[in-house]
Amino acid sequence: MRKVEYIITIKGTTNESVKIFPNAVIDLLNPKQDKITHRRFYNEEGNVKVDIDLTDHGHSKAHPIVPHAHDWGMAKDKGNSGH
Numbered sequence: 001m002r003k004v005e006y007i008i009t010i011k012g013t014t015n016e017s018v019k020i021f022p023n024a025v026i027d028l029l030n031p032k033q034d035k036i037t038h039r040r041f042y043n044e045e046g047n048v049k050v051d052i053d054l055t056d057h058g059h060s061k062a063h064p065i066v067p068h069a070h071d072w073g074m075a076k077d078k079g080n081s082g083h
């Protein structure tokens, strides 16, 4: 059976959703920059799995690599992605 993924684009600067539907992908469109700044992947249970940041959050020292990934993995119970 083919795996179906849904990519949703929302406008804003933060994605607060840590749980939605299985295998979802959410793109975050920054309305000021008019570009995608963030993409979030969810696992087969609909829980947040990994974030892909397409910016350095304005902190190039902390985030020298763009784009970069934030793997929620063990951090998912903390309520943030460890930025």
Ligand SMILES: [Zn+2]
Binding pocket: 053, 056, 057, 063, 068, 070, 083
């Ligand atoms: Zn980041």
